[in-house]
Amino acid sequence: METEIPITMAYAGQLAGVVGASEETAPVPLGTELTSFLRDTALRHGEKFQELLFDENEQLRRALVISIDGKHALDPKALSLTKPCEIFIMTPIAGG
Amino acid sequence: MADKSKLTDQDRSFYEWQLDVPGMGDEGQTKLRNTTALVTRIGGLGGPMALSLAAAGIGKLILVHGGNLEPSDLNRQVLMRHDDLGTPRVLSAAKTLRALNPNIELETIESHVTANNVDDLVAKADIVFDAAPRFSERFWLNAACVKTGTPMIDAAMYSMEGQVIVIVPGATPCLACLYPEEPSHWKRRFPVLGAVSAMIGNMAVLEGIKLLTGIGKLSLGEMLYLDTLTMGLRKIAITRRSNCHVCQP
Numbered sequence: 085m086e087t088e089i090p091i092t093m094a095y096a097g098q099l100a101g102v103v104g105a106s107e108e109t110a111p112v113p114l115g116t117e118l119t120s121f122l123r124d125t126a127l128r129h130g131e132k133f134q135e136l137l138f139d140e141n142e143q144l145r146r147a148l149v150i151s152i153d154g155k156h157a158l159d160p161k162a163l164s165l166t167k168p169c170e171i172f173i174m175t176p177i178a179g180g
Numbered sequence: 181m182a183d184k185s186k187l188t189d190q191d192r193s194f195y196e197w198q199l200d201v202p203g204m205g206d207e208g209q210t211k212l213r214n215t216t217a218l219v220t221r222i223g224g225l226g227g228p229m230a231l232s233l234a235a236a237g238i239g240k241l242i243l244v245h246g247g248n249l250e251p252s253d254l255n256r257q258v259l260m261r262h263d264d265l266g267t268p269r270v271l272s273a274a275k276t277l278r279a280l281n282p283n284i285e286l287e288t289i290e291s292h293v294t295a296n297n298v299d300d301l302v303a304k305a306d307i308v309f310d311a312a313p314r315f316s317e318r319f320w321l322n323a324a325c326v327k328t329g330t331p332m333i334d335a336a337m338y339s340m341e342g343q344v345i346v347i348v349p350g351a352t353p354c355l356a357c358l359y360p361e362e363p364s365h366w367k368r369r370f371p372v373l374g375a376v377s378a379m380i381g382n383m384a385v386l387e388g389i390k391l392l393t394g395i396g397k398l399s400l401g402e403m404l405y406l407d408t409l410t411m412g413l414r415k416i417a418i419t420r421r422s423n424c425h426v427c428q429p
């Protein structure tokens with residue numbers, strides 16, 4: 085049987101607005117690549133969410149701030165989910 | 181010429197309520213008075229920044245902002261006055277600041293930060309408070325600050341959330357470590373509530389005052405992220421990019 089681990093997604097402003105919640109937790113197969121998990125998450129949440137996370141070439145946007153358990157992930161593409169954690173995602177913001 | 185290393189009786193009468201803040205005292209207040217701070221731009225974030233810095237007795241404020249005051253600015257720009265609609269924002273701000281604290285020095289620059297003027301502007305300052313709404317301006321400021329070793333407090337907000345990053349060249353990652361490129365899909369227009377931008381602007385000032393005076397624990401290498409809908413504060417440890425084109429050799 086495939087082992088699953090609980091992953092909590094926490095969303096900053098714009099993403100939380102699209103999802104309708106600032107947090108959600110889902111079981112994810114151990115070892116899932118972060119990008120693939122985010123792609124599945126984006127599919128679930130619709131076009132606007134996908135656009136905020138992925139560019140026209142379906143690559144994860146480089147200016148997203150993604151942190152795992154409070155630590156900024158420099159290269160999210162290289163990461164896999166190997167233990168329960170909280171993934172916080174922020175779209176870039178500026179000014180005011 | 182006055183001895184700038186000592187507070188005058190007038191200084192004491194102005195700042196007596198904050199001289200008692202643990203760690204501030206004469207020494208901290210003198211450090212503030214001997215500091216030149218550059219604030220750009222003077223909007224929902226930068227206005228409250230300039231206001232709090234002036235009230236705290238910063239020695240000199242350089243206010244950088246191009247453009248005139250419009251009615252839609254007034255929901256968040258606490259230094260502006262209705263009577264000044266149609267006039268340069270930076271002059272309106274300076275007028276308010278002068279009325280609040282005539283003892284600080286003010287310089288106004290009626291232009292935004294550009295690739296051409298950024299080096300000259302940063303060279304005049306001991307610390308930079310960045311409230312620019314365009315990534316290009318933030319990146320120019322970041323690069324100029326890293327080059328000159330000038331600390332920069334970067335603030336940004338969107339709707340009910342905001343962030344503050346303390347950048348101390350050599351000691352912390354820089355803005356380009358966090359954002360390696362300009363966000364292609366980012367839009368200039370964003371929702372703003374004045375209370376939120378004032379709160380984030382003041383968080384930035386607090387970090388700046390802590391940096392200048394040595395009070396408290398500075399958030400070095402962290403992004404402070406505040407969600408005012410829940411009043412949840414996150415601290416995100418920023419990682420330095422080994423190939424950062426700004427802060428790495």
Ligand SMILES: [Zn+2]
Pocket residue numbers: 353354355356357358420421424425426427428
């Ligand atoms: Zn850097």
